Amino acid sequence: MEYRKTEKDGVYVFLLKNESNQVYVTNYGATLLSWLVIDGHNNLQDIVLGYDTIEDYARYDGYLGACLGRVANRIAEGRFVLDGQEYKVPVNNGPNSLHGGVQGFSYKTFGYDMIGDSCVRFSLVSPDGDQGYPGTLHVSITYRLENDTLSIHYQAQSDADTLVNLSNHAYFNLDGACAIGEHCLRIAAEKFAPVDENGLVSKELKVLGEAMDFSSEKPIREALGSNDSDIAIAKGLDHPYVFASKKDPVTLYSPKSGLELVLNTSYPLAQIYTANYLDGRCGKHGVQMEAQGAICLEAQYMPDDIHRDPHSKTILRKGETYDEWTSFTIRKR
Ligand code: BGC
Secondary structure, X not given: OEEEEOOOOOOEEEEEEOOOXXXXXXXXXXXXXXXXXXXXXXXXXEOEOOOOOHHHHHHOOOOOOOEEOOEOOEEHHHEEEEOOEEEXXXXXXXXXXXXXXXXXXXHOEOEEEEOOOOEEEEEEEEOOOHHHOOOOEEEEEEEEEEOXXXXXXXXXXXXXXXXXXXXXXXXEOOOOOOOOOOOEEEEOEEEEOOEOOOOOEOOXXXXXXXXXXXXXXXXXXXXXXXXXXXXXXXOOOEEEEEEOOOOOOEEEEEOOOOEEEEEEEOOOEEEEEOOOOOXXXXXXXXXXXXXXXXXXXXXXXXXXXXXXOOOOOOEEOOOOEEEEEEEXXXXXX
């Protein structure tokens, strides 16, 4: 394990490595900064988008590589009722609250514990009332590199009933950069949740139509180039896909680099987001990051679940432990 201090107070960059992988993470936002692998042509590829400085992670939205919390995705109108009491959380995305509010976990500096050469645990105490959420929440987010698998383990406990839905917002591109359309995607899902013009999920699930159906692997461009109304309203893919199978529910493959990424998770679904709102801003090494230049595979519970299910798994009861994980395996195909 190597680590170095960055230009922001109390913020460090940690390197998890083994023979074939170098993973850089930081305690700022518990963020995945870079994942360097050797591709099918023996080139070194960084398969996640990001910025050159931690200041840029603090300055911009977009949540590149960051941990999302307390609650990933949207809460309708920034309000919810829990145990008969109404709570208000910051409205920071149209009429809704997105990714934990204005100062969600993506913008917090976590504590850290290094565990051997290939594991680091980030921890945070989010005080009662943080971004409007009840309960003092103790959170830990552990990155572990094992062979060609990077796993993220989320744990949390609260001293009062609260809401939690933790995810990661890495923007993957298995060619390092360029449009994502030629990447091939497979998602073991038959249903998804449509979204409105503000990205808020509808209450009813829908069976996947032809364009959005990735149950057999196909190039992402086939969806992005279609005139499917669910894709048009979201400006691309930006939808929760509910898994029909637990094993390898998502695979992403680039014929160009020959790399394949496989997602596994304890969560029941993933928000599949084709970076529709990247706006040409400057990324690593001065390269511009354009819309649909990457894909986020955000495993989580259903967005806005508190308004869908009175027994939502996003309700964390006082004293109980929230315990979920997601892993990404990279390999040559
Ligand atoms: C959401 C998008 C949002 C993006 C912000 C994604 O998780 O699904 O709607 O624009 O995060 O980077």
